[in-house]
Amino acid sequence: MSIDFLPDKPIYQQLIERITGDIIRGTLGPGEKLPSVRDYAVQVGVNANTMQRVFKELEQMEITETKRGQGSFVTENVDRIAQVRQEMKEDLTTSFLQSVEALGFTANEMIAHIKKRSEEID
Structure with missing residues (x-):
């Protein structure tokens, strides 16, 4: 599932937004395990170092948490x-x-x- 990235924004930021979007949409639920850095990098077609940076940023934002020896998980903190x-x-x-x-x-x-547009779409 390689992604077409926008040329005017860093790839790692686009990935952070994508994963964060999946979390707030509920596609990734609280406590759900994320793929490994290496697996996720292969899935989206980026370097593993880029994906490592994404995971680190998500953890600093307190959106994910890493459990030693188990991997990264979406935070269970629904607030x-x-x-x-x-x-x-x-x-x-x-x-x-x-x-x-x-x-x-x-x-x-x-x-x-x-x-007006939303009424036309509905």
């Missing part, structure tokens, strides 16, 4: 997962608003358009 979800929502909203405002759109204009 931390909820907090990460909220942080991602805040970051995405801020980034989105900065981008649209830089193009001359207002927040209210974009909200109205998003509501």
